[in-house]
Amino acid sequence: MATLPKSAVQAAIDWYIDSLAEPLRMLNQKIHKNPELAYEEHIAHDDICYFLISQGIQTTSHAYGLLGFCYFLQFLDKQTLSYASLLGMIEDTHLEGTQFSWTASVLYFRYIFWSYPAMYLTVRLPIGKYLGATVLLWAAVLMCHAACHNFTGLVITPFFLGALEASIAPGFSLITGMWYT
Known part of the structure; x- marks a missing residue:
């Protein structure tokens, strides 16, 4: 930074x-x-x-550094599936036909599905505790993503990641707005 x-x-x-x-x-x-x-x-x-x-x-520079780092990790999470396919994940998980396309598509379905409930929770719950718990749970589910060895795991795990990622962007926007209002 x-x-x-x-x-x-x-x-x-x-x-x-x-x-x-x-x-x-x-x-x-x-x-x-x-x-x-x-x-x-x-x-x-x-x-x-x-x-x-x-x-x-000093405080805002530290806070924005953490927010930017979390956004960067989420960007890497969305790109990891593409990188893993280049390194042989399709053969290792025995994906056939359009299964790999579905694993990539479920990323956006999950995000759309959870956007409204996540925004509701972001507004109704204490934002610091809610986003802190969301980021920690997101990290735990992301670690479980490495243990997937079939199509079902590669579809279900990203769905839960989407449920947790959906509150990050609006929550971070609220935090940024709180600094200046």
């Missing part, structure tokens, strides 16, 4: 605080009868704002 150099982040924070300095000082002078006291309170307020902004940038 590419990050801005600390000097660029520092410059952005300093610019933001400096752009607010004069309007806040004038407002404080109007509110307080003692302009020197108002200016000292403004300087203390700047220090607090600087700390909160720097912590906010």
Whole structure:
């Protein structure tokens, strides 16, 4: 994940605080009868704002890193079946005719089937606990996917993966929206 150099982040924070300095000082002078006291309170307020902004940038960069990593793992999950077919999975699992096509197609059927129930649960349950449990269960089912040795396993396991993956995209969108509202 590419990050801005600390000097660029520092410059952005300093610019933001400096752009607010004069309007806040004038407002404080109007509110307080003692302009020197108002200016000292403004300087203390700047220090607090600087700390909160720097912590906010650090927190969002960590959160977005985790969200991006989870999206990347889901992308790999969707592509794994294609990679495995190139490495001999079709012969190892004794797939015949259009069975491989069905194993790939069930990925999208499962996602469509579970989209509405997953979105309902995402809104109704505590989002942090629900998405945390969903990601952990998704990882456990994904590990079970490696143990599939026939067509039935290759169809059923991805169906459960879809049930769990369907809540990730809307849930992560809600988390992203919560940072800015």
